[in-house]
Amino acid sequence: MNKQKPLLEIKDLHAAIGDKxxxxxxxxxxxxxxxxxxxxxxxxxxxxxxxxxxGREGYEVTRGEVWFNGKNLLEMSPDERALEGLFLSxxxxxxxxxxSMTNFMKAxxxxxxxxxxxxxxxxxxxxxxxxxxxxxxxxxERIRNRAVNEGFSGGEKKRNEIFQLAMLEPLLAILDExxxxxxxxxxxxxxxxxxRLRRPDNAFLVITHYQRLLNHIVPDYVHIMHDGRIVxxxxxxxxxxxxxxxxxxxxxxxA
Amino acid sequence: xxxxLDKMPKRMNWTDYFEKAPHLWPDIAGRWPGFIQAAKxxxxxxxxxxxxxxxxxxAWRKTPLNxxxxxxxxxAGVSRRVSDGRLFPAATIHIPLTNGIPVATWxxxxxxxxxRLSEAVQQMPEVVKQYFGGLQRLSDDAMTDFNTAxxxxxxxxxxxxxxxxxxLEWTNLIDAATAHLWNGRMLVIVEPDNEVEMAGTxxxxxxxxxxxxxxxxxxxxxxxxxxxxxxxxxNDVSALVGHYFMQAADxxxxxxxxxxxxxxxxxxxVWADITGSGARVNLHGFYAPAGDQQTDERIFVAHGAEGxxxxxxxxxxxxxxxxxxxxxxxxxxxxxxQTNAYQKNDNILLSDEARAxxxxxxxxxxxxxxxxxxxxxxxxxxxxxxxxxxxxxAPELAQRLMLYGYADEVIGEIPDEELQALTxxxxxxxxxxxxxxxxxxxxxxxxxxxxxxx
Ligand SMILES: Nc1ncnc2c1ncn2[C@@H]1O[C@H](COP(=O)(O)OP(=O)(O)OP(=O)(O)O)[C@@H](O)[C@H]1O
Ligand SMILES: [Mg+2]
Numbered sequence: 001m002n003k004q005k006p007l008l009e010i011k012d013l014h015a016a017i018g019d020k021x022x023x024x025x026x027x028x029x030x031x032x033x034x035x036x037x038x039x040x041x042x043x044x045x046x047x048x049x050x051x052x053x054x055g056r057e058g059y060e061v062t063r064g065e066v067w068f069n070g071k072n073l074l075e076m077s078p079d080e081r082a083l084e085g086l087f088l089s090x091x092x093x094x095x096x097x098x099x100s101m102t103n104f105m106k107a108x109x110x111x112x113x114x115x116x117x118x119x120x121x122x123x124x125x126x127x128x129x130x131x132x133x134x135x136x137x138x139x140x141e142r143i144r145n146r147a148v149n150e151g152f153s154g155g156e157k158k159r160n161e162i163f164q165l166a167m168l169e170p171l172l173a174i175l176d177e178x179x180x181x182x183x184x185x186x187x188x189x190x191x192x193x194x195x196r197l198r199r200p201d202n203a204f205l206v207i208t209h210y211q212r213l214l215n216h217i218v219p220d221y222v223h224i225m226h227d228g229r230i231v232x233x234x235x236x237x238x239x240x241x242x243x244x245x246x247x248x249x250x251x252x253x254x255a
Numbered sequence: 256x257x258x259x260l261d262k263m264p265k266r267m268n269w270t271d272y273f274e275k276a277p278h279l280w281p282d283i284a285g286r287w288p289g290f291i292q293a294a295k296x297x298x299x300x301x302x303x304x305x306x307x308x309x310x311x312x313x314a315w316r317k318t319p320l321n322x323x324x325x326x327x328x329x330x331a332g333v334s335r336r337v338s339d340g341r342l343f344p345a346a347t348i349h350i351p352l353t354n355g356i357p358v359a360t361w362x363x364x365x366x367x368x369x370x371r372l373s374e375a376v377q378q379m380p381e382v383v384k385q386y387f388g389g390l391q392r393l394s395d396d397a398m399t400d401f402n403t404a405x406x407x408x409x410x411x412x413x414x415x416x417x418x419x420x421x422x423l424e425w426t427n428l429i430d431a432a433t434a435h436l437w438n439g440r441m442l443v444i445v446e447p448d449n450e451v452e453m454a455g456t457x458x459x460x461x462x463x464x465x466x467x468x469x470x471x472x473x474x475x476x477x478x479x480x481x482x483x484x485x486x487x488x489x490n491d492v493s494a495l496v497g498h499y500f501m502q503a504a505d506x507x508x509x510x511x512x513x514x515x516x517x518x519x520x521x522x523x524x525v526w527a528d529i530t531g532s533g534a535r536v537n538l539h540g541f542y543a544p545a546g547d548q549q550t551d552e553r554i555f556v557a558h559g560a561e562g563x564x565x566x567x568x569x570x571x572x573x574x575x576x577x578x579x580x581x582x583x584x585x586x587x588x589x590x591x592x593q594t595n596a597y598q599k600n601d602n603i604l605l606s607d608e609a610r611a612x613x614x615x616x617x618x619x620x621x622x623x624x625x626x627x628x629x630x631x632x633x634x635x636x637x638x639x640x641x642x643x644x645x646x647x648x649a650p651e652l653a654q655r656l657m658l659y660g661y662a663d664e665v666i667g668e669i670p671d672e673e674l675q676a677l678t679x680x681x682x683x684x685x686x687x688x689x690x691x692x693x694x695x696x697x698x699x700x701x702x703x704x705x706x707x708x709x
Pocket of ligand 2: 046047048091176177
């Protein structure tokens, strides 16, 4: 067992959209250096969990608590959570016409630096870093200086999420189906990028439907979510077992 | 001659000027040579016949004039105030206007002639006679009759064939020290093979009500380009109703940019009459009324020749209890084949009480044409705001970046980079709520020159 303090600790989290309860008691503990995978059928609340953690509007936490890096996450605004080191690679990244990627990233990096009492990044240094990370992820030339996600293909949007992850170097990154819509090369590039960003002090929560991604980003733990709860947890072999048996059978075994 | 002041109260309601036009106009407009005199007489009769625009008229349905209808105003007298403020650094000709009338007298410079219309009728009578009133008949709006009847003088610009590149700027100081009515007039003739850029700022000084009308007639002849930029910075109790009539001949090109900044009512009606084949018209605007302001953009493009192109791009940001109207019309006349005409209007409402009306209107009488229009009205994209917040941006900053980006889609179309930067500075200040009707926009722009923003 890990002796460190957990980076993220979710205790009995319940959350609802309107009258509809979606999360029905989620418990999860993530330590620095770990990779966790969350799998589960459509509509079981995986994205909801990601949104509740990042503070999106429209969700009501009805019970439970969440601690992030020793702080009460649920009391923070979405931008504070990000500044504290929480990052979400969106399942459906949003297009923002008229806002260039460079301006957006510069603003994000400066916001983070300011939060940590640092001066804004020097333009030269920023551009160097910007290019370096784009090269690392093999971002196609045509999307490098466009408006945020505007006119990007589905796969390009996902790559662009990981590029932002590389720029912002969060403590905990949640990847919500970053692998869906990626071709094989892109999948490899994204996975390599993520692996390169792994450090002893950060962690990843990878939401996916496919074992395939987990061949590239090898998880320490795999959790299976069903109807708003984590119903089983195991090591990477659980994903293989799942691939073999499917949710139905696993759920039955669990019951 | 007896002063009109002896015959009537010093101030009257705007509506009264409509009713009394046939009797009043000579006292206010002064003496003019035959053809203009005749035009004024006729317009005065029309003004009285049509009366003050009312809400049942399609053109005024969404523009209540209540506040100004009964405002007691006197005709603008002679003002010695002048503004030397400038927004177009590249302009080599600067023409200060006061209440719509050029301050300086007749000029001839590198074959270009400009000055007061009253001088033009002396200096180049045939030219004025040939063009004056030639386009205005496109509209039957009583406001244009009103303007014709009452205008006291105006700006005349003549660019003869093959002059080449001309960049000029006018700054119209509206003297709003006391409640008044002014009527500006413009006649611009761009002969073939020229490239003329004209920037114009209307700026009101003072707190009183000012009511302004303008009728501009602009002739853009064969293979000439006419590009105009407009900014309006009035106080919040003032109104400006402008009609800009333009004619594009063969292979002519018209590019227009309008940025209403502040004012109680800023209404521009542009008529682009394409009479020549292969002509191109691009009209753009960004408006951001706040508080109780209203902006109206009425854009009529008429295609009357083969193979012409037009594009309308208007975007708005409406806050407070403000209202914005976009009325974009495309008319393709019979025989105007291979017309390409596009129109796009977007509005973002920033408050529950803000209103936007988008009224597109396409009338097509030719079969081989490609026309489209689109309009959107909504609030700020909450998904995008969350996305940006998730990257650590404070909500205010995220909103600001989005709105800057939104406005930049229009501003970015300005070909002159300096003008683009200056306009960006003004529009961003307006978006940030830092540009009120009290702001000195010329000082803001000087800041831009001293320390540019990206
Ligand atoms: N805005 C909403 N209003 C009402 N119900 C919603 C809303 N958003 C999501 N839901 C419901 O919440 C449940 C969980 O959705 P969620 O998106 O978290 O699932 P998911 O596990 O991420 O699914 P997928 O694998 O398809 O991405 C679903 O039943 C969904 O219909
Ligand atoms: Mg999901």
